[in-house]
Amino acid sequence: MKKTVRLAKNAGFCFGVKRAINLAEEASSDHPEIVTLGPIIHNPQMVEHLRRKGISPVEEDDLPTDKPVIIRSHGITKELRKRLEETSPSVIDATCPYVDNCMQHAKQLSKEGYPVIIYGNKDHPEVIALKSYIAGESYILSDEDRLPDKRFSKLAVISQTTKSIEGFQKLIGKLIPSVKELRVFNTICAATSVRQSSSYNLAKESDLMIVIGGKNSSNTQMLFNICNNIVETLHIEEAEELDCKILEEKSNIGLTAGASTPDWIIVEVYNKIMKCFRDEEKLISKIKDIPGYKEE
């Protein structure tokens, strides 16, 4: 049986994540120790990799006053930003520009008197940050949540950048009958939607999908859900979680990775699969672009 392994056309690091990692690494060349407020991205392996370079995540309560602080890609609340600016010697803002754009919309809509619905997960740091910019009435709704039990003369809707477009479309559809003026900002990141659609397409042609990315990564979880609706799907963070046994009966393996998954982990997983197949081929095409990656 001929076996194939294919990587989704769009997978791995997005613009905002690359930018955050680059900002952190640039800063670390000037400062031996830097802190990030929470994990800089939702990928434990990358966080560990940076820790070895002196870039460590800290919790809000443990913020040092003598080290530069990096605001991670998900952004932070208005209140916390104010506190950072008062207490930290230097603040490096690695908030994803698309997330920041979403916050600007939230602020403006609220100022214009629109109640705002955030389509997102209420515990996600991006959503928590976003909500802090809304002065007036607001709601956080995800797929299973009930709509507010009222009619609105006007209402705005924005989305966590990493939610699925299908869920967003459904929510908007459900809102229409009870709203006179609905103002929708489609703030779902293009990187998110192309990762979703290319994973979807690959899943349809595979008999096993492997989704690589942080267990705490919302966009990775979404890729898992999309693929798992189509075909048997595994969600792993790194190569060592992969058991060769599961590959035995499979002939078309599809690989995809969340926007916070570094390429070297994708390569490791690919090589692990190849090892399982007792094959010598390697996925080397992407090694060059990996920030901070050294061949071992």
Add this chain to the structure above:
Amino acid sequence: MKKTVRLAKNAGFCFGVKRAINLAEEASSDHPEIVTLGPIIHNPQMVEHLRRKGISPVEEDDLPTDKPVIIRSHGITKELRKRLEETSPSVIDATCPYVDNCMQHAKQLSKEGYPVIIYGNKDHPEVIALKSYIAGESYILSDEDRLPDKRFSKLAVISQTTKSIEGFQKLIGKLIPSVKELRVFNTICAATSVRQSSSYNLAKESDLMIVIGGKNSSNTQMLFNICNNIVETLHIEEAEELDCKILEEKSNIGLTAGASTPDWIIVEVYNKIMKCFRDEEKLISKIKDIPGYKEE
């Protein structure tokens, strides 16, 4: 076999139609001859009824300059309104206030630089009027039409007041992926949607639906489509079109009527059904409210 005839909870004249008829009748008490620009409502029987009172529809090219003119409930184009104001001795504006509200939104959105999509039928007078108030880019889309083949940074959507909410929801859903900011004014009239939902509910409990209203009435056609998807449905304009034969095998007859259907026609249809059933009961409860109706 016990037979029942039930009238949908919401059926017949809506606020805007009642208002237009009342305005016309009030005006006719001062002027022996008045013209309406096109049929005042989409119901040939009511138009004929008014004609006998000296209120006659004329086409745009035959506009008299010596008689008062009534602008009908669907409204007219900006250009035609200007012309009327210049040439007619007096103009009575019977544009439905909900249609007028929709025009105000169209005008304002266009002024704010939004391309505007009108969800409606391109030949409907309301839609033709609406479009004339949009100075910039605009599109008229109905259910089968393809979306514009482009991405929009901002886009507004309004609806003909008598379209179905389900179709509107579907259109909005389809637009979302290709638009950054989508501004939706749900201008579907509540009277339209309650007529639709009460017809839908009644159809589910009937084995024949009879939809009464002008063959040229968009909202009546919509009621027909909704009912016809559920159960065998007839669309008639008046009682004489009803053939007793079709009722023979039916035991639960549902009646509904478009927003431009006068109550006396509903009563006539009901009486015709009762005659078919050789039964003496009459649906007399609504006769009182019918504008201009005299028992014969």
